[in-house]
Amino acid sequence: MRDKIVAGNWKMNNDLAETEELLGKLKMQMVKEPEATVMVAPSFTNLYPTFQALKGTSVIVAAQNMHESENGAFTGEISASMLKSVGVNTVILGHSERRAYFHETGELLAKKVKTAIDNGMTVIFCFGEELEDRKNDKHFDLVEQQLKEALFNLPQSSWKNIILAYEPVWAIGTGETASPEQAQEMHKHIRNLLNKNVGKEVAENTSILYGGSVKPNNAKEIFAKEDVDGGLIGGASLNAVDFMAIVNSF
Numbered sequence: 001m002r003d004k005i006v007a008g009n010w011k012m013n014n015d016l017a018e019t020e021e022l023l024g025k026l027k028m029q030m031v032k033e034p035e036a037t038v039m040v041a042p043s044f045t046n047l048y049p050t051f052q053a054l055k056g057t058s059v060i061v062a063a064q065n066m067h068e069s070e071n072g073a074f075t076g077e078i079s080a081s082m083l084k085s086v087g088v089n090t091v092i093l094g095h096s097e098r099r100a101y102f103h104e105t106g107e108l109l110a111k112k113v114k115t116a117i118d119n120g121m122t123v124i125f126c127f128g129e130e131l132e133d134r135k136n137d138k139h140f141d142l143v144e145q146q147l148k149e150a151l152f153n154l155p156q157s158s159w160k161n162i163i164l165a166y167e168p169v170w171a172i173g174t175g176e177t178a179s180p181e182q183a184q185e186m187h188k189h190i191r192n193l194l195n196k197n198v199g200k201e202v203a204e205n206t207s208i209l210y211g212g213s214v215k216p217n218n219a220k221e222i223f224a225k226e227d228v229d230g231g232l233i234g235g236a237s238l239n240a241v242d243f244m245a246i247v248n249s250f
């Protein structure tokens with residue numbers, strides 16, 4: 001059985017006071033234990049207060065990035081052990097914004113993934129095509145390439161700590177969602193790739209999330225698809241009511 005997961009990527013939003021306010025509202029909205037595993041990824045400065053505020057709940061706190069080295073002279077960077085020391089054992093890697101604005105390559109991401117896994121962390125690995133790729137019918141190949149670069153060399157045993165998040169770049173923050181059929185088509189492709197490159201068990205057990213303009217009014221239809229195991233939510237995760245409506249769309 002694959003885990004159903006809904007994760008909120010708060011990106012570079014919310015100072016400490018705003019984070020505390022959002023966390024308070026989230027806790028008020030969580031009247032019953034959700035069917036899905038819920039995760040939130042605040043900024044680095046808000047990780048520890050978020051971890052503290054969510055103690056006693058089942059919500060998992062994730063980081064949005066991490067450096068590939070264990071420690072050292074890397075001004076401005078954050079290591080796996082720093083994250084773990086504040087209660088964070090999950091990290092988002094490979095987000096398209098990091099690839100585009102911070103030039104993160106497949107090669108670098110392979111190193112980051114390895115460091116996270118070596119530290120016993122869970123990785124939410126993001127990937128997805130740009131509009132141009134889809135227009136040119138290159139989206140399936142592009143996604144295969146992104147997975148191959150960063151993940152297909154991992155030993156089978158690492159895969160229990162990997163969550164995949166397919167996020168077509170053209171659907172992120174644009175209000176334009178992949179249709180449930182487009183999401184299912186790609187997720188099935190990804191599962192077939194896992195089957196071919198890693199093995200049947202990993203293909204069956206790895207959760208594949210969809211991300212890109214998921215909102216309360218479209219989550220149910222997308223999550224209903226066979227190979228969609230949840231969502232990675234940007235904008236709508238900044239509103240507790242909307243986020244919990246998405247969480248409860250299973």
Ligand SMILES: O=C(CO)COP(=O)(O)O
Binds near residue numbers: 167172214
């Ligand atoms: O990038 C995303 C989550 O990581 C998706 O963002 P939006 O939900 O705002 O489109």
